Amino acid sequence: MQTESILRKNLCSESGGVSPPLAPLYEKLLAVSSSPAETVSLLSEAIRRFDRAYFAEQQPEIPDHDYDRLMKALRELETAFPETRSPDSPTARVGEKLIGGREVVAHRVPMLSIENTYSESELFEYGTRTAKLLSGEKVAWVDELKIDGVAASILYEDGRLTRGITRGDGLTGDDITANVKTIRDVPLRLLGDVPPVLEVRGEIYMPNSELLRLNLIQAEKGEKPFANTRNLTAGSIKQEDPAVCAARGLRFFAHSVGRTEGLGVHTHFDFMEKLRALGFATSPMMKRLPDFPAAVGYAREMIERLHELDFETDGIVLKVDDFGQRQRLGATSKFPRWVIAYKFEKYEAETTVREIRVQVGKTGKVTPVAELDPVEIAGSVVARASLHNADEIARKDIRVGDRVVVEKAGKIIPHIVRAEPEHRPAESAPYRFPDLCPACGTPLEKADGGILIRCPNAACPAQLQRRVEFFASKEAMDIDGLGGKAVTLLIESGLISSIADLYRLKVSDVSGLERMGKKSAENLIAAIEKSKKAGPARLLNALAIRNVGEQTARTLIGEYKSIENLSRASQEELSRLPDIGGVIAENIIDFFGDPENTAMVGQLRECGVETALAEEGTESVQEPQTLAGKTVVVTGTLEHYSRSEAEELIRRHGGKASKSVSKKTDYVLAGTAAGSKLSDARKLGVPVLSEDEFLNLIGSNELPESDEPEPGRLF
Ligand SMILES: [Zn+2]
Structure with a gap:
């Protein structure tokens, strides 16, 4: 029978076996093969289902080559039995050439713009x-x-x-x-x-x-x-x-x-x-x-x-x-x-990828970054673009030397939209992600389902650099004078090989370093000393446990009172806490499951760093509680503080920092470009404070020094 032979020819391999993903369908098709019309209809229906799985659900059910076999079989059947061909057959995508111009048609329901x-x-x-x-x-x-x-x-x-x-x-x-x-x-x-x-x-x-x-x-x-x-x-x-x-x-x-x-x-x-x-x-x-x-x-x-x-x-x-x-x-x-x-405002420009480098983060995550020929986009010069991960480089096939289209959308960091392979020189080769960590030579590992690439070496100098930088940053322990360059000096001179080593430094160690006079050495050691009193919530954030940021750290310390207590909590117990999901619980367990991390917390405590809340139950650096019982909302851009720093100030002075304005809000602290929160405050009659008025109110006249964030270290 012709139907049967067309099916066998297309769906079976030369040895006679049918491709396994097609086996159940093949059986059904053979069962109706005495009727070409039924065979064509069953096959068309199956192809539509595979199309839906592929396009609508994005979960292909059969490999592409098997799909192609089905389409080929259908085409041959329709040629052999023209009466079975329907106008909406999956093979009927390309129709006759249009003669005599296109018809203009009215929409039955107008398509309004938005x-x-x-x-x-x-x-x-x-x-x-x-x-x-x-x-x-x-x-x-x-x-x-x-x-x-x-x-x-x-x-x-x-x-x-x-x-x-x-x-x-x-x-x-x-x-x-x-x-x-x-x-x-x-x-x-x-x-x-x-x-x-x-x-x-x-x-x-x-x-x-x-x-x-x-x-x-x-x-x-x-x-x-x-x-x-x-x-x-x-x-x-x-x-x-x-x-x-x-x-x-x-x-x-x-x-x-x-x-x-x-x-x-x-x-x-x-x-x-x-x-x-x-x-x-x-x-x-x-x-x-x-x-x-x-x-x-x-x-x-x-x-x-x-x-x-x-x-x-x-x-x-x-x-x-x-x-x-x-x-x-x-x-x-x-x-x-x-x-x-x-x-969003979207601007594009073309430029050339000079080099692709990788950056090692504080938890070991390795991020590729494209170094570009500097190009001006919407008034600023762009010379680097994140490539996010190895997958993205492979998917977009971005290579060193490529002409690329770079896009800046909204306030987002520029990214590469696509390469222009038609300009590619003949010797161009796909980018190869390094196998070894460029900082320590350890073989890199895949994590998070293969998308993320990490350096697994906890003693990796690049990771140590980023961890110490983060530990000392304003949002963490806030150690003045310990920026990227100082950290590099301390690591390269062998003075620190762990975070705890910071607390063992003496003025005499530091004052000998390049560009470090006696005065700045004294200041640095004093700043490190002062950070001992930052409190356990800040310390927990500073430890850079994956997915544990400022807010989560405060929740955890509120619950456990000390980092030692937290380190003994079970995963089950942790995942029951509000705002702590299974993933965060797992990250915490992983972190304290590493004896080096628990040892580090022990060493910090021995050096005098506060790892537990003071007995009175509040954080030990006691500011005047001028905002006790008050709820304050921060909005807009402030001159001297980031929004999270201002919220921290509110909490340190006994107040509650809230994200939305309601009748219960006591004050709105408004910077420039304040939006709807400011108008809400006016509507509800909530007092609005300028930054100066706010600082007067809390009785603080200390302003943070501004400093430029250090760029990450690249390899
Ligand atoms: Zn490394």
Whole structure:
């Protein structure tokens, strides 16, 4: 039988065996092979499911080569039995060339544009306004990436793709159905429980990796490289020949709902889940948040992770989750009221990677950094960009000598968007991550599922350097005069090989060092001496246990009163504490499980460093308790203190530092560029203090000295 032989030829290897992931499907196909129509239908359905697993769930169920075998079998079956071919077959992505120009079609529900802002205080004003319009109801939000592509609407009737239209002017758009069908992650037929009418809206885009691939082809042909993904997407989707569009590797992310019947969902988040079940790809990092401040907080987090993405974004979209609330909010003449885009200024520049170096952090984490030919981006000169991890270098294939596009988005550290391999010299080779720690020669290890690379040697000089620097920093033990250069001197002269050694230093040891006079030696030793009284919470933070920062350290010391008590706590006990998750508990257990660390705490105590709270139950450096019983919120940029330093001052003076303004707030300490917290304070009649007024109030006239942070040590 012809059906059977086509299946065997394509799905079995030469030795006659079927590839194991395909075995169950192969059996089912053989069982219906007497009917070509049934075979084709079963095979098409299976391919749609594999597509959904690959694109919507991002969990491929079979290897790519097995997928290709299935497609080949389907194509051959359809050629042998033309009557089985359906217009929405997985093989029917590339249709006939369009003759006579593109049709302009009206949107049945207009595609409005959305309000956007570049300022966080305007964003908060929008949140307040929305809450007011909903008379204070609880509002959940969904945060999504704003993809930089071409907006489109795709219509499905009884589960079949019937039309694709560009957004156009919002009222009418171009019919791009034939080209939309070529986009591999747009389902031609929906899976499962299919609504009679479904209009899905989203963004057609091109991955950065696809632009690289196309530009290599352009270079081979001796043609000009394409400039960017957005313009190329717009150009490709309007091609008259679908075969041209198909060759451009476009993708689609679904992000909203148009005209729809019988879907049965009431929130956006559920709608997106439903879309994935039907087979659509949705953008990564999407999350539902319980209230507006949480939504803004998560938006900030997303912006910091932009470097992970293989596509361009120009902002974060915040949407009201509940469809009922959306309806009540309605729209202005221009925008729906239930959505806002928080955009960031994005600047790009091209430059060359001179070198890729690695930096060893205080917990041994090894981070690659690109040294660039200095280039000006938005008014500042950029000469370095973090490459984050080995994975990212491999994924973006960034090499020494490459021309690269560097992006600065918002206040985030610049990152490399993509290389331009078409300019690559012939001798260029992929970057090889070092196998050995450049500081101590120890073989590097993979951690956290292989993404993170660490130097496992606790005595590594680079780690010691970073640990001591951090230990002495303002947020930790606050030892004046012990910056990066001084630490390097102390380590290189052999005076310290552990943190505890700091407390064994004498003026005579230090005064002999390069650029260290008697006076500065005396000052340094006095500062080290003073730090003994910093208290156990600061000390715990200063020990740089992974994931234990200032706040966590305070919680832990509040609970255990001393570092020794904490070191004896069980993992189970720790993970039950509020704000301490399983991961932090594990990090603490790991840290104190190392005898060298417990020995270090013992040595610090013997040297006179306070490792326990004083008997009275409060921290021993007693400041006048001028803020006892008062709650203070810090906002804006202060002149002399960081926000966390100001909060520490509040606590040291007996007050409580809070993050949000309410009727219970006693004071708001406002610096420059204070946003919604300041306006909240004015509304609620909470007294607002300037920095000077605040310092007068707490009775402190000491100001910290400003000093530039030391750059990390590079290898
Ligand atoms: Zn090392």
